[in-house]
């Protein structure tokens with residue numbers, strides 16, 4: 342059992358008590374003020390300023406083009422809106438190549454308003470996670486499919502399909518927990534393996550594409566509201582059609598100005 346040595350601010354501590362109470366965590370990404378404010382007002386437990394913003398906000402092909410400047414800007418904007426949820430910001434690609442860099446960039450994101458920073462990787466990131474802990478910077482882990490490695494891996498692949506890979510994931514989950522993180526994201530992990538990890542850890546697991554038995558779920562907000570129609574992940578269940586509404590409203594506006602009807 343891990344004992345966090347970083348004193349967690351209340352919104353992060355609430356994640357731990359939710360797991361203890363058996364309450365599932367509903368968490369989402371946000372990158373702008375109005376969306377973050379609406380999500381916060383809706384009572385979502387955790388808001389992630391994810392580096393997925395590179396794709397769904399900035400139109401990049403993957404997250405590897407996201408920089409610290411991007412993350413600092415969006416974290417500042419989202420922090421202005423959030424009064425209740427735990428606010429977590431991603432450390433972007435290559436910003437935590439060493440423990441010292443993880444701490445320097447982690448500090449900047451906390452100064453921009455994040456309660457915690459998230460970084461991708463398992464046991465191999467232990468030095469960075471321990472450095473963050475020792476610097477008093479709360480962290481969230483992220484194992485399984487790591488979007489920042491998509492180019493090396495040649496695509497987005499499910500993790501934990503073979504017994505050795507499942508063992509590696511379980512070992513990584515334990516290593517990340519031992520660094521005192523507040524929670525861990527499990528991305529695209531075979532559901533049975535994600536369920537096992539959820540059972541053996543005391544920190545909350547937050548799943549995406551990893552089945553229904555994690556302690557919570559995270560989704561990219563665009564996938565929930567149907568705001569990025571050009572790519573919809575297989576596990577996304579859009580509950581609205583914002584793209585359709587924008588197209589309808591823009592066409593109605595266009596016609597009202599031009600006098601045409603499409």
Ligand code: KIV
Nearest residue numbers: 370391392393526559
């Ligand atoms: O960048 C992101 O949005 C993420 C989540 C999908 C977990 O890391």
